[in-house]
Amino acid sequence: MNVFVPRLGMNVDEVLAGSERQADDRYELVDGEIVAMTRGTVGHNSAKFAACLALYNAVRAAKLPCQVLIDGVGVKISEKTVRIPDVVVHGGTELDRNAMIVESPVIAVEVASRSSERDEVDTTFMDDFTLASIHHYLVRFPEKHASVHRERNAAGKIESRIVKDGDIARDPPGLCVSMNALLG
Secondary structure, three states: OOOOOOOOOOOHHHHHHHHHHOOOOEEEEEOOEEEEEOOOOHHHHHHHHHHHHHHHHHHHHOOOOEEEEEOOOEEEEEOOEEEOOOEEEEEOOOOOOOOOEOOOEEEEEEEOOOOOHHHHHHHHHHHHOOOOOOOEEEEEEHHHOEEEEEEEOOOOOEEEEEEOOOEEEEOOOOEEEEHHHHHO
16 A cells, blocks of 8 residues: 655645545645644534534525535645635535536535634635635534634635624625524
């Protein structure tokens, strides 16, 4: 078996090719540097599933031509950066089933863990918002039963708010999701 060995200066295509051969470990590529992703806990996995299910149900209720994907597919930020959101909503044409990259992400969701809180709140959202297709970035804080919702408004400005209850309307893509469902 040909084992993937991450190295400095890799590009997105090299990481994707290597990750096809490496089933157990997951990596993001950030500015050409491989960043190992930790394994999730049961609580973290449950929180990702709740967010995915809430968005999936909201997409179906709104009859939107979107795909909701959980954990594993990448969002290509640049030739040297690929992020892997916990949940991503793809708008546009249906993705190839073998694709490892989401071409037109509209919503990205990260579930914060103690080890990743600062990176997800600070750095990851800045990377994601460099993509014109991203309109919403949610960071779920399961232990605080709250989310930070960052949204690109019509003028292109990023607005941020903390949400603990009620509904969040997301346009685009044109859906409404309950915070209770999103938080699980």
